[in-house]
Amino acid sequence: MNLTVFALTGAALVGxxxxxxxxxxxxxxxxxxxxxxxxxxFLFFGAAGARVGVLDAIPQxxxxxxxVVALSASALAVGLVVALARSSGKVVLPDxxxxx
Amino acid sequence: xxxxxxxxxxxxxxxxxxxxVAGAGVFRAVIFFITYGLFVAIGWARLGAYDVALAEAAxxxxxxxxxxxxxxxxxxxxxxxTTERRSPTLSAALAGGAxxxxxxxxxxxxxxxxxxxxxxxxxxxxVGNPVTAVLLNFRAWxxxxxxxxxxxxxxxxxxxxxxxxxxxxLGPRYHARPxxxxxxxxxxxxxxxxxxxxxxxxxxxESVGGAFQGGTVLAGVVLVAxxxxxxxxxxxxxxxxxxxxVLGPGVFLLxxxxxxxxxxxxxxxxxxxxxxxxxxxxxxxxxxxxxxxxLLVIGPAEDPEPGR
Numbered sequence: 001m002n003l004t005v006f007a008l009t010g011a012a013l014v015g016x017x018x019x020x021x022x023x024x025x026x027x028x029x030x031x032x033x034x035x036x037x038x039x040x041x042f043l044f045f046g047a048a049g050a051r052v053g054v055l056d057a058i059p060q061x062x063x064x065x066x067x068v069v070a071l072s073a074s075a076l077a078v079g080l081v082v083a084l085a086r087s088s089g090k091v092v093l094p095d096x097x098x099x100x
Numbered sequence: 101x102x103x104x105x106x107x108x109x110x111x112x113x114x115x116x117x118x119x120x121v122a123g124a125g126v127f128r129a130v131i132f133f134i135t136y137g138l139f140v141a142i143g144w145a146r147l148g149a150y151d152v153a154l155a156e157a158a159x160x161x162x163x164x165x166x167x168x169x170x171x172x173x174x175x176x177x178x179x180x181x182t183t184e185r186r187s188p189t190l191s192a193a194l195a196g197g198a199x200x201x202x203x204x205x206x207x208x209x210x211x212x213x214x215x216x217x218x219x220x221x222x223x224x225x226x227v228g229n230p231v232t233a234v235l236l237n238f239r240a241w242x243x244x245x246x247x248x249x250x251x252x253x254x255x256x257x258x259x260x261x262x263x264x265x266x267x268x269x270l271g272p273r274y275h276a277r278p279x280x281x282x283x284x285x286x287x288x289x290x291x292x293x294x295x296x297x298x299x300x301x302x303x304x305x306e307s308v309g310g311a312f313q314g315g316t317v318l319a320g321v322v323l324v325a326x327x328x329x330x331x332x333x334x335x336x337x338x339x340x341x342x343x344x345x346v347l348g349p350g351v352f353l354l355x356x357x358x359x360x361x362x363x364x365x366x367x368x369x370x371x372x373x374x375x376x377x378x379x380x381x382x383x384x385x386x387x388x389x390x391x392x393x394x395l396l397v398i399g400p401a402e403d404p405e406p407g408r
Contacts, residue, residue, distance in 0.1 A: 002106045006143060007207045009110040013117055015200025020121040022192035028126050028171060032133045035164060036117055039140055039156075044203060046147055048210060055149045057218045057230035061239060064155045064231070065246050068312055071159050071167075072253030075396040078171045079257040082399070085180035 013040025137161025226374025271398030286328020315389030348388030
């Protein structure tokens with residue numbers, strides 16, 4: 001029962017993250033939404049791996065790897081956002097900018 | 101009783117996540133995201149995954165938080181147009197809702213898992229922490245490639261520097277008042293962080309901890325010392341810096357090749373030397389992880405005197 005709570009929370013987080021990725025024009029918010037999606041998936045995966053009693057070591061190791069890779073991807077994404085703002089003065093993508 | 105605790109925790113997790121996505125103001129969204137990371141870390145502890153809880157608190161909440169806060173500060177200093185024009189779209193809400201519902205359905209449709217029994221093979225791995233055994237022994241390929249992904253991301257971040265700034269010091273210039281809080285923390289926190297980080301790596305062989313968690317704490321120490329201006333930001337061209345970056349993946353790769361030379365499979369460890377081999381690889385990895393993560397967070401080289 002408790003595992004189901006965490007799994008459904010993870011599922012809701014993935015949905016929330018996907019909504020944020022699609023709906024939010026501000027690019028830093030998109031990086032946050034991307035992290036929510038990843039983190040929700042980890043939670044879902046972790047809960048699924050814990051159904052045998054205790055959380056198995058293999059999902060744990062894969063999730064730790066995932067968390068580190070998510071940070072590297074976020075760092076690159078944030079670097080791109082700052083570079084875009086430096087060159088264009090905006091933090092939204094050009095084709096989503098309502099005031100060109 | 102524990103169900104009530106988990107329900108409350110998950111409600112908090114969803115609440116702060118919602119505030120991070122839908123709340124007003126990007127700065128507030130970043131703060132809520134950091135809070136979110138800490139709540140999720142408690143969730144991992146509730147699931148009994150203490151190694152993941154440490155990684156989430158240190159990397160997910162800590163370093164990602166610093167990264168986002170620093171980016172927000174930079175965007176403000178550049179006076180970028182950060183006004184938000186919000187247009188909540190129905191299609192995005194439908195897509196998010198559909199994916200959440202599909203995952204929820206999948207949870208009830210999934211067959212019960214039959215995990216491989218790590219505990220049985222644990223005595224041959226040389227370490228007592230099953231998570232470390234998986235990371236450094238059973239699935240060493242994943243960890244080797246992960247350390248290379250970190251390097252690739254750092255190269256990508258460095259390439260975002262302008263040509264003229266390539267050999268400038270990395271990251272923005274920090275200003276700490278000599279008698280301010282930051283300067284005080286810069287002197288006070290590093291000794292504690294150093295001991296804790298090294299402890300996490302050492303303890304990770306037998307109990308909770310590991311190279312990634314320990315390396316992240318050490319990266320935090322480097323960041324605090326740089327922000328307090330006690331450590332000068334390095335330049336891309338420094339040979340020592342480059343050596344520290346490739347030390348971990350290099351030692352890992354060499355140990356894998358040594359196994360091939362001894363007639364074993366690539367990256368396999370003989371049980372007789374597994375313990376010492378894992379400790380050496382972890383020590384080298386920790387140094388590279390700490391330096392790489394700290395440099396990922398401070399970002400590309402920047403003109404020391406912007407607006408010249």
